[in-house]
Amino acid sequence: MTDGELFSKLAFDRDQWGQLVMTLPDGTRHAGVEPVRCFPLTDPAHAIALLDADGHELFNLPSLEVLAPAAREALQRELAEREFVPVIRRIVATSTPNPPCRWDVETDRGRTSFQLESDDDCRRLGTNGILIADSNGIRYTIPDVAQLDAASSRIVRSLV
Secondary structure (H helix, E strand, C coil), rough: CCCHHHHHCEEEECCCCCEEEECCCCCCCCCCCEEEECCCCCCCEEEEEECCCCEEEEEEEEEECCCCCCHHHHHHHHHHHHHHCEEEEEEEEECCCCHHHHHHEECCEEEEEEECCCCHHHEEEECEECCCCCCCCCCEECCCHHCCHHHHHHHHHHHH
16 A cells, blocks of 8 residues: 555544544554644645654654545644644834843734743744744744834844
8 A cells, every 4th residue: 555545544533532543544543643743834734743642753744635635624623723823913012122021912813922031032934934932932923024013023123
């Protein structure tokens, strides 16, 4: 059986404890499977690792498109549940111009504030994107700095 045939016959459901279970074409079941995007910010549609309950890789899917529609939908739901990366739409205020500082921001999930410890917590994603990690390890993204208002853009550009 080729990889393509195998991937198209994978099935996913949940067991009585709510864990994701992957069933192979031969009937073998793996409980506690975790799908992880290998490149979640730069190429989220490709390279999805399927890990067992101990964190060992079972399969690396080249794309969700290789799965049957029901399996693809199940994995997309699972990935959406585990990924939490709010998008910053506007920087309302900062306590100081340079880290360490407190940021008050509006995101696609509402208004929040967080502590930015150092310039190293901000890094570029592609040409205009920025990834920001707060002091608690929560990641925020700005897909395109050019789309921010002038004041927000000025703050971000001073950091990266």
